[in-house]
Amino acid sequence: MxxxxxxxxxxxxxxxxxxxxxxxxxxxxxxxxxxxxxxxxxxxxxxxxxxxxxxxxxxxxxxxxxxxxxxxxxxxxxxxxxxxxxxxxxxxxxxxxxxxxxxxxxxxxxxxxxxxxxxxxxxxxxxxxxxxxxxxxxxxxxxxxxxxxxxxxxxxxxxxxxxxxxxGMKDTAFLISDGRAEVLSTLMGEIRDGRIRVFDETAIGAEYSIGILFSAITRFLGFVPNNDEYKVMGLSGYTRPPAPNPFLEHLVELHEDGRYSFRRPLETDNPRSFDPLFEQYFGPFQDTLEYKARVAAAAQEMLTVVTRHQVRALEAKTDLNHLLFEGGVALNCLNNTPLFEGSRFDDMEVSFGAxxxxxxxxxxxxxxxxxxxxAGRGRSAPRVTPYLGPEYDDAAIEQALRDFDSRVEWSRLNGDDEVVDHVAKLLTEKVVIGWFEGRLEHGPRALGHRSILANPSFPDIKDIINTKVKHREPFRPFAPLVLESEASRVFEMGRKTRSPYMTFVFPVKPEFRDVIPGATHVDGTSRVQTLTDEDTPRLAALLRRFTALTDVPCLINTSFNVAGEPIVCTPADALNCFLGTEIDYLVLGNYLVTKADTSA
Incomplete structure (x- = not known):
């Protein structure tokens, strides 16, 4: 079929x-x-x-x-x-x-x-x-x-x-939360043998959408709604939430069955209707890090309290031990780790397509x-990978390089081993590398096939990438790649053993904060992507070789794009991004690309 x-x-x-x-x-x-x-x-x-x-x-x-x-x-x-x-x-x-x-x-x-x-x-x-x-x-x-x-x-x-x-199509409880669907913003239930049972009494209409409210806060802080909520998440790490939190003190009300409401319903057709309320809570808007961080920290705490309330109700309604969290709100990975750790569920998963x-x-x-x-057929769970999009062979890459001939220089490396060895040596220095291989990953986060890589041991590498490459705000953190087998040595993983899709945040162990300062946020955490040889063989080999050279167990991974543009898809996209930024090297499959010396 x-x-x-x-x-x-x-x-x-x-x-x-x-x-x-x-x-x-x-x-x-x-x-x-x-x-x-x-x-x-x-x-x-x-x-x-x-x-x-x-x-x-x-x-x-x-x-x-x-x-x-x-x-x-x-x-x-x-x-x-x-x-x-x-x-x-x-x-x-x-x-x-x-x-x-x-x-x-x-x-x-x-x-x-x-x-x-x-x-x-x-x-x-x-x-x-x-x-x-x-x-x-x-x-x-x-x-x-x-x-x-x-x-x-x-x-x-x-x-x-x-x-x-x-x-893996195993029986599971689920929590779905986003801006809005047809008329709802969140619901809970179970999936058993592929059949969904919704706990109707937990459903919440769009007028009380925590996702839309978080988007309204994103907009209020000067960012793009339904796109920049992760900036609010990043800002929240710069300060503690105010006590008492005005969102929890004056706006959100928790009810039975995991439901919640707002004392004043959202006007879903008027995205700025809450701006006066935000200024009432926090004072007139100020375009400063301190002001934005205070609002962001309050919003993050509010989200955590609301979703924890929902999960506690879900625990009481199901005897299943596995939890799925999906929907746009589930991309708030800073919330996901404490949400799981505070639950009775054996595991919690957030997909690359949440x-x-x-x-x-x-x-x-x-x-x-x-x-x-x-109906009635046994269904085996196929292995699922996020690498589901277009890929480009050597011929396509060579054609793109010829199209950019006067602006780039390149050499062909001899397969995986030479690529891994050469790039690992480059990464021992303070350089930024565009990494392009295989099929394009699916979802909002680069997972190692369309990525920008760098050495996290340099404290200022974050500032270099933010200002010279990504063209974005300097407060933005970067995620580290780590081998799944090494993750618990570097990070406080709690009950999690893996995080392949960058959907969980973990504290960096104190002894590694000075080892990977470029991938450690101001609050001492990192949004981790764990690698295995099965999922990302070339990237895992690169990380292993880099670690052997440096004793640094992580690489910075951020999406291969600049602010406001989609992640690159084609070799031409990658070359345009490379030439429009201060990325030092570009790896296109088996080709190592540098910028042509045009000074003459």
């Missing part, structure tokens, strides 16, 4: 701009961000890519025409070969009724209420209804799908199935698992 997962809408950004004023930094605020496609063949995930990597528009909401075509081309398939198309949203007539009922009962002036009803009606009929999505697919691909072969999967269930599939980048995978899995043809 062949299942295509597809997320993205041709006119959603236009509709939000025209009817909700969502332009500029607000354009990715609500629906359709992280567009992309995935392909499941007989239960095996063979391809997945985000549309932004191909159309080069960060956080794009557009219909994923490039992603869809690439997935099919990679597998050698045609549209007519597809058995099911899975959409990770289900805006049914029932959902529309709920949305409209909520507006009718909201405490709003009649004129504003009528405007909002009209705008939601346009969004439904022109973009997100089943009929609109089918028409959009046909218009953009030239293929008209059979409506009976299109499965509309509720958004949060797609999130749950992403985590379930990546974690945000909306992964919902095409979960929708496809949901459609496959629940299809009548698969």
């Amino acid at each position: 062949i299942v295509l997962g597809c997320n993205g809408f041709t006119r959603v950004s236009e509709i939000f701009a025209e009817n909700f004023g969502a332009v500029g930094t607000d354009k990715n605020y609500l629906l359709g961000h992280d567009a992309g496609a995935s392909l499941l063949v007989d239960g095996e995930l063979v391809a997945a890519v985000e549309e932004e990597r191909l159309n080069r528009e960060k956080k794009t909401t557009d219909f994923p025409i490039n992603s869809v075509k690439w997935c099919l081309d990679y597998a050698g398939l045609k549209f007519s070969d597809i058995d099911l198309i899975a959409i990770p949203f289900d805006f049914s007539a029932k959902v529309l009724d709920e949305m409209l009922s909520g507006i009718v009962s909201a405490p709003m002036p009649p004129a504003a209420k009528l405007d909002l009803l009209n705008n939601i009606g346009k969004l439904f009929t022109e973009v997100v209804s089943h009929e609109a999505i089918l028409a959009d697919f046909a218009a953009r691909t030239g293929f008209t799908p059979d409506p009976d072969k299109v499965v509309f999967v509720p958004h949060h269930l797609a999130h749950a199935m992403t985590g379930y599939y990546v974690a 945000s909306d980048t992964g919902v095409t995978i979960g929708a496809a899995v949901h459609a496959w698992v629940n299809h009548p043809d698969n």
